[in-house]
Amino acid sequence: ISVKNVHRTGFHFQPPKYWINDPNAPMYYNGVYHLFYQYNPKGSVWGNIVWAHSVSKDLINWIHLEPAIYPSKKFDKYGAWSGSATILPNNKPVILYTGVVDSHDSQVQNYAIPANLSDPFLRKWIKPNNNPLIVPDNSINKTKFRDPTTAWMGQDGLWRIVIGSMRKHSGMALLYRSRDFIKWAKAQHPLHSSPHTGNWECPDFFPVSLKNTNGLDASYRGKNVKHVLKNSLDVNRFDYYTIGMYDTKKDRYIPDNNSIDGSKGLRLDYGNFYASKSFYDPMKNRRIVWAWINESDVLPDDEIKKGWAGIQAIPRKVWLDPSGKQLIQWPIEELETLRKQKIQLNNKKLSKGEMFEVEGISASQADIEVSFSFSSLNKAEQFDPKWADLYAQDVCAIKGSTIQGGLGPFGLATLASKNLEEYTPVFFRVFKAQKNYKVLMCSDARRSTMRQNEAMYKPSFAGYVDVDLVDMKKLSLRSLIDNSVVESFGAGGKTCITSRVYPTLAIHNNAHLFVFNNGSETITIETINAWSMDVPKMH
Numbered sequence: 001i002s003v004k005n006v007h008r009t010g011f012h013f014q015p016p017k018y019w020i021n022d023p024n025a026p027m028y029y030n031g032v033y034h035l036f037y038q039y040n041p042k043g044s045v046w047g048n049i050v051w052a053h054s055v056s057k058d059l060i061n062w063i064h065l066e067p068a069i070y071p072s073k074k075f076d077k078y079g080a081w082s083g084s085a086t087i088l089p090n091n092k093p094v095i096l097y098t099g100v101v102d103s104h105d106s107q108v109q110n111y112a113i114p115a116n117l118s119d120p121f122l123r124k125w126i127k128p129n130n131n132p133l134i135v136p137d138n139s140i141n142k143t144k145f146r147d148p149t150t151a152w153m154g155q156d157g158l159w160r161i162v163i164g165s166m167r168k169h170s171g172m173a174l175l176y177r178s179r180d181f182i183k184w185a186k187a188q189h190p191l192h193s194s195p196h197t198g199n200w201e202c203p204d205f206f207p208v209s210l211k212n213t214n215g216l217d218a219s220y221r222g223k224n225v226k227h228v229l230k231n232s233l234d235v236n237r238f239d240y241y242t243i244g245m246y247d248t249k250k251d252r253y254i255p256d257n258n259s260i261d262g263s264k265g266l267r268l269d270y271g272n273f274y275a276s277k278s279f280y281d282p283m284k285n286r287r288i289v290w291a292w293i294n295e296s297d298v299l300p301d302d303e304i305k306k307g308w309a310g311i312q313a314i315p316r317k318v319w320l321d322p323s324g325k326q327l328i329q330w331p332i333e334e335l336e337t338l339r340k341q342k343i344q345l346n347n348k349k350l351s352k353g354e355m356f357e358v359e360g361i362s363a364s365q366a367d368i369e370v371s372f373s374f375s376s377l378n379k380a381e382q383f384d385p386k387w388a389d390l391y392a393q394d395v396c397a398i399k400g401s402t403i404q405g406g407l408g409p410f411g412l413a414t415l416a417s418k419n420l421e422e423y424t425p426v427f428f429r430v431f432k433a434q435k436n437y438k439v440l441m442c443s444d445a446r447r448s449t450m451r452q453n454e455a456m457y458k459p460s461f462a463g464y465v466d467v468d469l470v471d472m473k474k475l476s477l478r479s480l481i482d483n484s485v486v487e488s489f490g491a492g493g494k495t496c497i498t499s500r501v502y503p504t505l506a507i508h509n510n511a512h513l514f515v516f517n518n519g520s521e522t523i524t525i526e527t528i529n530a531w532s533m534d535v536p537k538m539h
């Protein structure tokens, strides 16, 4: 197997070669899903950014087209950066994107429209001459003014967008309004801002239903909704969100009391997952979120050798948890069309220190769902009060998957070599804190590869799972394993963690998959359903 392909993913979205980053302007239009994305047509490191364009009928099999937007005019000569699509009344799509206008990264906002609405793939896009639409006023830092959202319309008939920005270390979502989509005026106040959060990239603002898992169009104005504001924090490269109320009179977004901005807040994914963007899919009445999963092999040299860098996460349906406190995400159902051989196991007990192999599927490219249960919480280990100030990731670094616990650690050892020289464990550890139980979910890359290099990024990614184990002594886990990526969904999608890993032994047919329990409490595996995953068409 050549260096180029050893770690290449099988069922994640990728072009044939070179660098990709942010998903841009995902949309559904006349029977076709579109995905644009930041792409370097000349190499496998970031640079020369254009908007690559792919289309699909099912979000799984893709046709790659010519780039839709590439730098050519004064208003985007130094780069066509991220942006979003809006479908205007009369079914007319329009893209808003950030143009870079000089070598200092000064930014403006532009629009592009399809050249020919009767082309089912919308191959050609026009950048009209009245661009740029929005230039930064004097109060705005020109180099931190980018990534316009999908527009939504208020009761007053005005369109609104937000643009990511920063002023004096406060991250902010600048609000602009327009009647005709051409002339835009900055609102006096940002939609929302938060001190000490640094620059906000790729903001995403959308309504979620309090009633069911259906998605809502950005302009939805009914009752029984909350709003979500997501931003991608430039300082640590994670996607954070809050849930709150959109005050349409003041045109401001107010996060709920328990929903906080910044690095102590909720994350869409507690691993490698950035610059996400959602869209409303009217076909299936759902909201779908895309995100960029970058490489973690750190040395740019690796990427040059491979000839490719970056993948898109499996699209996830996203909705509000019935508690109203967090989002739930789940791989879109279309992914299931790639499931091949299946194995199923029921009712298997795993006592302390036990481990068994899940055989009969290809462990380097698989979809696995497991449900665990246990009969008591008594053995849960103490949660050290000192850990309250740590990030979950740091607690995972302290406890890991091998230090024996009480209730857990139990879970999957993914992309494992036969003798466990390499593996990426995805697991739970349950702690007893002062007032409640805390469920830690980890996807720990520290033993993922034998490759020795100080620059390797092998974090012990982790997040807490907000479940009530007193009522239901069960935890479920789903992992999508794809050669160099493991995307995991805890408790039905309450906590999601994506790891990029680069095994040297656990590749292709030499990869193994185990289930383990290193806690003293016996765990019952109620069911395992696991499938080998097929390779979709991407050409």
Ligand code: DQQ
Pocket: 021, 022, 038, 049, 081, 082, 098, 146, 147, 201, 202, 232, 274, 275
């Ligand atoms: N990537 C784009 C920017 C955006 C950043 C440039 C986020 O528009 O802020 O490629 O990854």
